[in-house]
């Protein structure tokens with residue numbers, strides 16, 4: 001995420017949560033009316049991403065000036081005001097792009113007071129570059145830093161309270177208990193580009209590093225952070241230092257510190273024999289019973305997602321629950337921040353948990369790729385619904401999500417919302433992106449879809465991915481070039497609006513599909529299924545659709561009375577309800593094309609069909625041809641069986657040199673045509 005509750009519409013939150021949204025707003029208004037924010041953050045509720053967009057131009061990996069290998073952060077939180085300060089020590093490598101060397105090390109730092117900076121023990125000068133929200137660390141003797149060289153960069157800094165920050169990009173938020181919360185509260189919230197407002201770092205999603213976080217707070221406070229808890233050590237002046245170690249690479253926007261007088265509820269999760277990790281809530285005492293009772297549900301979620309997506313990847317899974325918090329949740333690595341009002345909200349909890357795989361383990365390489373975080377986490381909500389209630393629950397979950405057509409951002413492309421004028425976290429990357437993943441699953445089938453997710457995760461685990469990387473995983477697993485899918489669904493706008501017209505001629509059913517969307521959305525090429533209903537029976541056929549108006553002729557073995565497009569609801573679409581009824585006249589045909597067996601298949605599969613007795617040319621037999629197409633409609637195989645007598649016959653189809661993927665087989669029997677899909681798995 002972040003998931004917005006206050007500052008912009010948070011789309012996936014459904015009716016019950018919308019009610020909560022109102023209560024959050026009410027509380028914020030009441031609280032700000034009482035005494036304002038702890039460190040003058042009266043602009044908190046006005047925070048918007050469009051503010052961020054204008055002040056934080058997103059750069060690309062080509063701009064990278066350094067490669068951080070490890071962060072070692074040691075900070076003190078005052079906990080009586082918004083003071084945060086201490087030392088950041090970074091292990092840095094100069095990338096090869098620096099060529100003959102560079103005289104400066106660029107580090108993100110926005111409105112932090114830097115007291116001193118050292119490189120390999122030598123005190124350096126610090127030049128501000130406020131346009132890029134960076135400082136440059138320059139060697140006093142003009143020494144060049146060479147590509148491949150490993151450097152230790154140490155920066156002592158303070159983040160002073162009471163300083164105005166543009167666009168309410170606080171980075172660190174502090175609130176006093178006089179606001180009506182159980183105790184003073186401080187937390188960081190960085191996505192997309194505000195980590196630089198609370199710590200010097202290389203604040204780009206593609207530069208991940210391991211991290212050590214030592215947070216000193218007054219005794220009695222708990223400081224929750226990323227990774228494993230190493231120690232809690234009392235220090236001088238009644239302070240205590242919480243030492244956390246994140247051994248898995250982490251992007252700066254996922255680094256997090258949350259401190260208050262929390263209690264901790266823990267439930268062990270056995271990931272594998274001899275491998276147990278804690279599931280935890282860090283909450284205020286009044287919330288401890290409710291959250292402790294919810295932890296078994298969290299464990300079920302971890303188990304369900306682990307079986308679908310691969311083992312839970314980190315050393316713990318923790319959640320803090322705080323308010324005021326302008327979002328539903330934020331997926332900080334191993335330590336999600338939840339809005340207190342949504343701390344046991346099923347959809348929010350499972351969404352943030354799913355981000356541990358999609359966003360944290362595999363991180364979007366650039367912000368235009370944000371759908372790789374959000375669409376995947378949002379679709380994981382549907383997977384959890386399916387886990388509990390099977391296919392009917394999945395279908396109804398997606399139908400409910402479909403209601404979000406009301407959000408205008410759906411008209412845009414899933415990729416790169418900001419360039420299209422949307423917010424980075426608009427619903428196009430949540431609701432629409434989730435639907436597009438569902439559509440992809442419908443096209444390739446369950447077996448390949450989950451293999452795609454596993455291959456994508458395995459390849460980019462601990463690192464980053466671009467949209468092209470995900471497409472490469474789709475191509476690799478399906479064995480076909482899926483660019484056609486990405487061009488229309490990820491880079492293209494809108495969705496198809498189908499018209500369905502039907503005509504029964506007495507022995508043939510003619511179905512005409514039209515695409516009714518306006519011209520600035522392109523035509524969609526899609527494999528589609530049609531369910532032909534008759535009295536007490538039905539049959540499902542697969543068709544390939546790619547033009548504005550396309551007709552298909554079938555000879556069902558019964559008199560049809562209606563046709564349903566995409567009966568199982570796999571395709572993001574609308575249907576133009578100008579459907580004509582099937583014209584009923586008597587004359588049963590009974591050609592039958594059966595589903596191939598086995599399916600999916602490896603080397604070969606059997607395709608059975610029935611030629612009916614009593615049809616026009618049955619006494620002499622009819623021509624039977626088998627044609628196999630790939631997803632793009634290209635013919636990859638053709639066999640002619642010649643004239644066949646009435647009755648059941650079959651083709652043995654051998655895959656030979658074909659690669660894994662979805663194929664369509666069409667049987668032409670005289671003038672009758674039937675089409676079905678099959679899956680080849682190598």
Ligand SMILES: [Zn+2]
Nearest residue numbers: 001002374377
């Ligand atoms: Zn999210």
